[in-house]
Amino acid sequence: MTFERKHLKNIKNYQPGKPIEEVKRDLGLRQVIKLASNESPFPPSKATRKALIENICRVNRYPDSQGYYLKRKLAANLKVKPGNIILGNGSDELIVLALRAFVDPGQEVIVGNPTFLIYEIQAKACGLRVVRSRLKDFRYDLDDIKRKITKKTKLIFIANPDNPNGTYLKHEEIQSFLKAIPRKVIVFFDEAYCEFSPEDFPKSINFLKQGYNMIFTRTFSKVFGLAGLRIGYGIAKPELIRSLDKVREPFNVNSLAQAAACSCLNQKNQARQTVRYINKEKYFFYEGLGNLNLRFVKSATNFILVDLGRISSKAVFSRLLKKGIIVREMSSWGFKNFIRVTVGTHSQNRRFLKALSLSLNH
Numbered sequence: 001m002t003f004e005r006k007h008l009k010n011i012k013n014y015q016p017g018k019p020i021e022e023v024k025r026d027l028g029l030r031q032v033i034k035l036a037s038n039e040s041p042f043p044p045s046k047a048t049r050k051a052l053i054e055n056i057c058r059v060n061r062y063p064d065s066q067g068y069y070l071k072r073k074l075a076a077n078l079k080v081k082p083g084n085i086i087l088g089n090g091s092d093e094l095i096v097l098a099l100r101a102f103v104d105p106g107q108e109v110i111v112g113n114p115t116f117l118i119y120e121i122q123a124k125a126c127g128l129r130v131v132r133s134r135l136k137d138f139r140y141d142l143d144d145i146k147r148k149i150t151k152k153t154k155l156i157f158i159a160n161p162d163n164p165n166g167t168y169l170k171h172e173e174i175q176s177f178l179k180a181i182p183r184k185v186i187v188f189f190d191e192a193y194c195e196f197s198p199e200d201f202p203k204s205i206n207f208l209k210q211g212y213n214m215i216f217t218r219t220f221s222k223v224f225g226l227a228g229l230r231i232g233y234g235i236a237k238p239e240l241i242r243s244l245d246k247v248r249e250p251f252n253v254n255s256l257a258q259a260a261a262c263s264c265l266n267q268k269n270q271a272r273q274t275v276r277y278i279n280k281e282k283y284f285f286y287e288g289l290g291n292l293n294l295r296f297v298k299s300a301t302n303f304i305l306v307d308l309g310r311i312s313s314k315a316v317f318s319r320l321l322k323k324g325i326i327v328r329e330m331s332s333w334g335f336k337n338f339i340r341v342t343v344g345t346h347s348q349n350r351r352f353l354k355a356l357s358l359s360l361n362h
């Protein structure tokens with residue numbers, strides 16, 4: 001007998017990157033580095049740690065349900081109104097809220113294939129029909145997405161830049177896509193990695209100001225280094241934000257996360273430095289991978305998808321794990337011979353490239 005709802009039957013659980021402590025415990029290792037979940041390799045700054053400590057004594061109270069200070073800061077930065085913003089328990093939560101707020105049973109959701117797995121998992125968990133659009137040369141194929149739109153389509157998810165491919169769509173491409181699709185369709189642009197992208201990355205605020213039915217989400221988990229606190233945000237026209245707010249739990253973003261995020265926004269220089277560091281290290285990676293004769297997808301993010309040729313990603317993953325390095329093996333995405341590796345500190349990246357070389361010539 002099963003108690004589970006019918007539509008959960010075909011959902012495969014999301015497998016996150018292995019936690020460092022688990023690998024230490026399981027393999028009896030002392031030094032483990034994690035390059036598996038596209039986190040920042042740097043701990044929060046002194047100022048952010050101070051903001052956290054100052055707020056610890058207030059955790060007997062519920063957090064501010066409206067995130068007043070953080071929304072005002074974000075709004076000022078983005079030159080929008082606080083009413084254009086919703087906060088989420090990570091940007092992940094906003095994916096679920098969008099599905100719950102906008103898609104009726106019987107309507108369809110379009111997702112890329114392969115892309116960030118949460119869109120499909122959560123759409124299925126809501127009992128919705130998922131239509132997949134195959135990526136072309138590791139990039140979203142917007143013409144294919146247009147062809148897949150039917151009368152039933154309600155929501156389209158686009159990760160830009162994409163995970164796990166690391167590629168991005170440019171401003172002009174998105175502009176003509178938005179012009180071409182029916183107004184009743186909402187497009188959800190997941191911009192978790194936008195800070196790492198080049199100049200011609202879309203200025204999504206412009207699309208918002210043109211009145212399109214779109215939501216774009218960003219996060220404090222990547223460049224700002226707050227992955228463990230779970231905080232992200234979405235930007236859309238107030239009408240869409242009000243609908244998202246109806247399905248949001250009142251205290252979805254905890255008070256420490258709100259305080260830390262406010263503090264991060266006071267230190268934009270720090271974020272710029274992190275981006276510069278990671279983007280420089282990416283070239284160190286490219287060079288190292290080239291020296292190993294490995295192909296990779298050039299990335300607009302803080303991670304790289306690496307083609308291992310004929311070598312199985314599962315084998316390389318476990319050899320690296322035994323050497324204390326956690327990466328992501330990509331078979332769940334249908335890439336049996338690929339790993340995805342997050343750019344870390346210079347010494348972590350050096351250690352990874354050395355270990356990878358040994359793991360290939362095993």
Ligand SMILES: Cc1ncc(COP(=O)(O)O)c(C=O)c1O
Binds near residue numbers: 163231232
């Ligand atoms: C494309 C994409 N969107 C969203 C997320 C989730 O981010 P958050 O930590 O804000 O929930 C990730 C995390 O890896 C991601 O890769």
